[in-house]
Amino acid sequence: MRPFRLLAVLLMVLPLVIACERMPTPPELRQVTLLLGFRPDVQFAPFYVAQQEGHYAAAGLEVVIEHKQAPDVQRLVADGQAEFGVADATDVMIARTAGIPITYVSTLYQAFPVALIGPAGVVPDDPAGLAGMSIGTPGRFGSSWHALLALLAAAGLTEDDVTIREYQQFNQVDGLANGDVDLITGFRNNEPLRLEARGIEVELLTVDDIAPLPGPGVIVGDELLADDPDLVRAFVEATAAAQAEVIADPDIGFAAAEATVPTISEDPDVARAVLEATIELWRGEEFGSGRIPEDLWRTAYETMRRLGFIDGSVPLDEMIAPEVSGG
Amino acid sequence: MKRVGASLVSLAVFVIAWKLVTVVGSMPEYILPAPEVVAERGVRAIGSGVLWEHAGVTLVEIVLGFAAGASLAVMTGIALGKSVLVERVLSPYIVAAQAVPILALAPLLDIWFGGGLLARVAICALIVFFPIAIATMVGIRSADPLLDEMLRSLGAGPAKRTRLLEIPSALPVIFGGLRVGVTLAVIGAVVAEWAGAGSGLGVLINIANQGLFDTPLMFVALAALAIIGLAFHGLVVLAERRLVIR
Amino acid sequence: MTSTQNASGLDIGIDAVDVRFAAAGGPIEALAGLGLEAAAGSFTVVIGPNGCGKSTLLRLVAGLLEPAGGSVRVGGSPPRAGDGRVGLAFQQPRLIPWRSVLDNVALPMELAGVPPDERVQRARLTIERVGLAGVMHLRPRELSGGMAQRAGLARALAIEPPVLLLDEPFSALDAMTRETFDAELQRLWMERRRTVLLVTHSVTEAVVLADRVVVMSPRPGRVVRVVDVDLARPRPADLTGNPRAAELVAEVRDALASARAVELRPWAEGVA
Numbered sequence: 001m002r003p004f005r006l007l008a009v010l011l012m013v014l015p016l017v018i019a020c021e022r023m024p025t026p027p028e029l030r031q032v033t034l035l036l037g038f039r040p041d042v043q044f045a046p047f048y049v050a051q052q053e054g055h056y057a058a059a060g061l062e063v064v065i066e067h068k069q070a071p072d073v074q075r076l077v078a079d080g081q082a083e084f085g086v087a088d089a090t091d092v093m094i095a096r097t098a099g100i101p102i103t104y105v106s107t108l109y110q111a112f113p114v115a116l117i118g119p120a121g122v123v124p125d126d127p128a129g130l131a132g133m134s135i136g137t138p139g140r141f142g143s144s145w146h147a148l149l150a151l152l153a154a155a156g157l158t159e160d161d162v163t164i165r166e167y168q169q170f171n172q173v174d175g176l177a178n179g180d181v182d183l184i185t186g187f188r189n190n191e192p193l194r195l196e197a198r199g200i201e202v203e204l205l206t207v208d209d210i211a212p213l214p215g216p217g218v219i220v221g222d223e224l225l226a227d228d229p230d231l232v233r234a235f236v237e238a239t240a241a242a243q244a245e246v247i248a249d250p251d252i253g254f255a256a257a258e259a260t261v262p263t264i265s266e267d268p269d270v271a272r273a274v275l276e277a278t279i280e281l282w283r284g285e286e287f288g289s290g291r292i293p294e295d296l297w298r299t300a301y302e303t304m305r306r307l308g309f310i311d312g313s314v315p316l317d318e319m320i321a322p323e324v325s326g327g
Numbered sequence: 328m329k330r331v332g333a334s335l336v337s338l339a340v341f342v343i344a345w346k347l348v349t350v351v352g353s354m355p356e357y358i359l360p361a362p363e364v365v366a367e368r369g370v371r372a373i374g375s376g377v378l379w380e381h382a383g384v385t386l387v388e389i390v391l392g393f394a395a396g397a398s399l400a401v402m403t404g405i406a407l408g409k410s411v412l413v414e415r416v417l418s419p420y421i422v423a424a425q426a427v428p429i430l431a432l433a434p435l436l437d438i439w440f441g442g443g444l445l446a447r448v449a450i451c452a453l454i455v456f457f458p459i460a461i462a463t464m465v466g467i468r469s470a471d472p473l474l475d476e477m478l479r480s481l482g483a484g485p486a487k488r489t490r491l492l493e494i495p496s497a498l499p500v501i502f503g504g505l506r507v508g509v510t511l512a513v514i515g516a517v518v519a520e521w522a523g524a525g526s527g528l529g530v531l532i533n534i535a536n537q538g539l540f541d542t543p544l545m546f547v548a549l550a551a552l553a554i555i556g557l558a559f560h561g562l563v564v565l566a567e568r569r570l571v572i573r
Numbered sequence: 574m575t576s577t578q579n580a581s582g583l584d585i586g587i588d589a590v591d592v593r594f595a596a597a598g599g600p601i602e603a604l605a606g607l608g609l610e611a612a613a614g615s616f617t618v619v620i621g622p623n624g625c626g627k628s629t630l631l632r633l634v635a636g637l638l639e640p641a642g643g644s645v646r647v648g649g650s651p652p653r654a655g656d657g658r659v660g661l662a663f664q665q666p667r668l669i670p671w672r673s674v675l676d677n678v679a680l681p682m683e684l685a686g687v688p689p690d691e692r693v694q695r696a697r698l699t700i701e702r703v704g705l706a707g708v709m710h711l712r713p714r715e716l717s718g719g720m721a722q723r724a725g726l727a728r729a730l731a732i733e734p735p736v737l738l739l740d741e742p743f744s745a746l747d748a749m750t751r752e753t754f755d756a757e758l759q760r761l762w763m764e765r766r767r768t769v770l771l772v773t774h775s776v777t778e779a780v781v782l783a784d785r786v787v788v789m790s791p792r793p794g795r796v797v798r799v800v801d802v803d804l805a806r807p808r809p810a811d812l813t814g815n816p817r818a819a820e821l822v823a824e825v826r827d828a829l830a831s832a833r834a835v836e837l838r839p840w841a842e843g844v845a
Contacts, residue, residue: 071536075357095540100357141538168523169434477667480635481681482655495671572671572712 029062032235033082035073036065040261042271043189043278045253046108048260050242053252059234070142071095078102078221084235088143089214089297090304096319097310101222105324106236107292108243109215110284114147116205117191118176118183123203127155127210134163136172136181143213144185149307150211176200189277193270213300214293215281225321236325240290247279290325360543365550368543377531382551384527385516388444389559392451392519393512397505400456404463405489408497414464425457429515433522447519447527454515455508462504466497495572502567509563513556528552582768583648583658583735585611585634590643592629603629605793606643611785613648613735614766618779620825621789622833627772630794631738634770635661647736657685660729664741666721668713668728675700675709678727685732699731700724702761719750730761737762739771743778752810755781759807776829780821781808788828798828 036044047065050056056063063084068076073085074095085102087095092104116123116135124130130152137144152158165181167174172184173194183205184191192202207213218239220232246253254275258264264271301316342362348354349361356364372378403421407414433450440446470493478488520529528548535544592604603626611617619627632638633645636652636659645651647658660681668677675696676683682692700709703723713721722742729737742758743751755778762769773779779786786800802821804812812818 069537071540074540075542079355079358091540094538098357098540100540101355139533139537141534145538164525166523166525168521473663473665473667474669476637477661477663478684480632480637480654480661481684482653483684487684492669495669 028060029057030060030231031062031064032084032231033064033066035068035076035082035085037067037073037086038069039067040065040263042254042257042261042264042275044260045246045257045275045278046239046243046282048256049246049253050238052256052259053242053245055238055242056235059238061231061235061238063235074100074102074219077219080221080223083220083224083231085219086216087219088216089300090143090146090309092219093301093304093310093319097314102219103222103225103321104217104219104292104319105225105232105321106218106240106290107215107325108217108239108290109281111188111281112143112147112207112213112215113187113189113281114144114185114207115188116148116151116183117186117195117202118205120201120203122182123205125205127151127157127205130155130183131157131161133182134165134180136165136167136175136184138170138172138185139166139168140164143216146304146307146309147207147211147213148185150207150213150303151205153303153307154210189274189281193273193277197270211303212296213303214296217292225324229324233324236290240325243282244289247283250275250279253279292320292322292325294320294322357540357542360546364543365546368541369547369550372544372547378547378551381526381528381531381548382555384524385513385520385529385552386555388447388451388516388519388527389512389555391444391448392515393455393509393559395448396452396455396512396515397459397508399452400459400504400508401463401501403456404460404501405467405494407460407464408467408493409485409489421457421460424453429454429518430521433518437519437522442523446522447516447524450519450522451512451515454518455512458507458511459501459504462500462507463497466500466504467493469500470496498571499567502563502571505563505567506560509559510556512559513552517552528555581735581765582614584613585609585617585736585768585770586644586646587630587633588644588646590633590640590645592626592633592638593641602793604633604640605795607789607795608643609787609796611768611770613768616762616769616771616782616784617787618783618785619770619772619787619789620774620776620779620829621794622791622829624792625789625832626792626794627789628740630789631661631740631770631772634736635659635738655681655684657681657732658734659736659738660732660734661738662726662729662740662742664744666713666718666725668721668724670713673710673712674705674716674724674727677713677724678709678731680728681732696727696731699727702730703727703757719746719754722746722754726758733765734767736768736770739769741772741774744774751775751778756810758782759810763807776822776825777812779825780804780818781810781812786821786825788825788832790832797832800824800828 051063073087076082077085078100089104092102095102137148173191175181176184177198195202218236225232254272297316297320304310305312345362349359407417436450437446440449474492475488478492517529520527524530528551531548532545535541535548587607587609589606589608590604591606594601594603619630621627633640634652636654652659678700679692679696682695700706703726705720705723708716708720726742743754759782771782780802783802786802787796788798790797800821804818
């Protein structure tokens with residue numbers, strides 16, 4: 001009977017141990033939830049640094065990170081089930097127009113991360129050269145799709161002038177490597193690295209000079225922004241500070257990410273290269289850490305309206321809150 | 328008429344309960360839209376042709392996928408039912424294929440079958456296969472051995488006994504499998520579309536959800552799938568009434 | 574004495590047959606060296622204790638089984654199921670539930686390739702002969718037990734087989750219906766003298782119907798006695814008051830009892 005008694009005692013003690021681990025935070029720190037994309041990644045280094053190096057704690061926050069897929073991030077933040085999220089700017093425009101009450105409060109990526117990627121020599125210098133090409137993309141939604149249509153429209157083209165091939169498993173890289181498509185949409189800090197690792201030299205066609213679009217940033221629910229702007233500001237500033245640290249010293253960011261992201265240990269060199277490429281997208285002299293460039297947004301708003309993704313019923317100033325990180 | 332009346336009442340109860348949930352739970356439209364919002368969005372989607380464009384694609388996938396899967400399943404089920412050896416040889420693979428989640432297999436199948444309508448029909452057929460094959464096998468084996476002996480005494484060989492006794496005996500059970508199978512065909516078509524399709528109600532769900540952040544439209548697509556499933560199920564029940572003599 | 578008028582049957586010759594079945598504990602000998610002759614157009618009844626192999630015997634003559642040893646002949650050659658020489662009716666009606674009575678009775682002809690018009694017509698005739706004309710379009714589950722049993726009999730008769738095998742055809746019916754059916758069976762047989770081999774438990778039924786009563790031993794089955802029934806035909810189904818009938822019933826009973834005694838003795842002596 002003794003082993004059974006021991007087991008019974010353990011079973012009774014176990015819930016207590018688990019409960020202890022989940023003890024509420026010390027009263028000085030407010031617990032908030034941050035929703036990030038699909039799974040932990042080295043690109044979320046600023047958040048990991050802010051958690052581990054005390055930036056959030058110094059701002060009186062304990063930040064719990066959860067991972068969700070895109071439309072759920074917007075919905076949960078809007079409904080108040082999470083305080084903060086990271087979302088693409090173009091998605092925010094569409095969601096806000098569709099009636100989801102979120103506001104973009106801080107820029108994370110000063111450069112728009114999506115580009116058209118292809119083998120050297122194949123990628124046209126000018127979007128007019130896209131006519132007749134086959135392009136691989138995850139699907140007919142998201143910032144990749146918006147960027148592609150914006151590039152085509154800049155040359156007076158539509159999706160009917162190209163052949164679209166959907167890669168719902170986000171494996172358009174394989175399609176390009178196999179020669180199934182001429183070009184793919186992808187993230188500047190991801191697909192080019194993977195292709196170069198396969199020995200394929202690539203070139204990029206970016207939206208920046210042709211149809212500029214804002215990059216991903218932090219979103220909050222309208223209700224939270226109205227009720228507690230100080231909380232929002234505190235989070236945004238702490239995050240911006242941590243991001244600045246990582247930009248200045250990537251090692252800090254890498255160390256914090258290594259502690260949180262399980263897959264980094266499998267291929268640390270690739271993760272490191274991704275982090276450094278990502279830092280290039282965060283960095284920008286034009287408008288400073290976290291700030292929201294209103295002119296860029298205005299241009300992008302018009303582009304999205306002309307493309308038919310939004311109908312203009314919700315004005316731009318309801319979508320962004322530049323005052324949060326301004327100043 | 329009583330049956331129709333009862334169905335209408337239960338539908339009304341369902342819609343009212345739905346509305347109550349949205350009101351009592353203060354559900355925002357982007358999380359759970361109220362029935363009238365979905366209805367209005369549906370009317371707009373039908374008017375703009377969007378709904379039919381996608382529903383038509385999915386209907387074709389369902390019809391072809393179910394037809395292919397069901398025929399293959401009935402033939403396999405007859406073989407399984409008649410021969411213990413065949414059952415022993417085949418059933419490990421059939422059961423294993425059923426146990427692997429189709430959602431994981433579907434992208435691979437999509438590539439193997441060339442990514443077009445054929446791939447989606449194949450995925451749909453695969454999902455439909457198992458319950459119909461098993462139902463057929465059980466049905467074939469349920470044939471009355473006394474009747475079997477009677478037929479043998481009249482000189483009927485195995486083929487005649489299958490046609491005259493085993494298949495008609497199996498029909499009630501087979502139709503049970505077909506009812507399950509036809510509703511699975513709807514799921515199968517959506518799963519197949521998620522593996523890589525340009526249009527269809529499954530794709531519309533994705534577009535509405537991730538592209539347009541239009542939750543009411545997503546519910547319209549879901550409602551369309553439910554209606555399609557009900558319609559096909561009803562057709563199978565009608566066929567059952569005609570073909571199965573009790 | 575049996576009349577050979579209107580005789581349209583074949584003779585049955587069973588010569589020292591052995592029939593064995595495989596079973597979990599080892600092979601079972603159902604019949605061992607059994608021999609039996611039935612003249613063309615005669616009515617033979619086989620009677621015996623449970624498990625003696627009477628049904629196995631019928632299946633042998635029907636061509637459903639082959640003997641391990643010895644030979645079976647119907648009209649001089651071994652029987653083959655479905656060649657039209659033998660009609661078989663079972664203890665249960667064994668009608669196909671989703672076919673009408675008419676289609677059930679026509680089934681043997683359908684399997685033999687008889688064209689639809691002809692087989693419907695012939696089935697109709699047989700159905701009328703057994704008195705089921707009013708229900709021929711009904712399904713089996715709409716029939717009473719007696720009607721269903723008659724339909725099974727009609728199916729066996731519809732192809733006009735020269736040999737008719739009946740496996741306890743009326744044992745599932747109540748006594749009154751049984752007597753009526755025995756009388757009807759005798760009438761049908763007297764119209765067209767085919768060879769009949771009928772298996773039963775009922776001694777009185779045997780004496781009413783048979784030209785000869787064959788008594789079998791317990792398993793493994795052999796013939797232990799043959800009783801000739803010399804009563805004049807047509808015989809009433811109720812033979813009480815007929816002294817000769819009483820003698821014959823007693824003789825058959827005695828043969829059965831001594832056959833059973835063989836079975837009972839090993840018990841009493843403690844042999845398993």
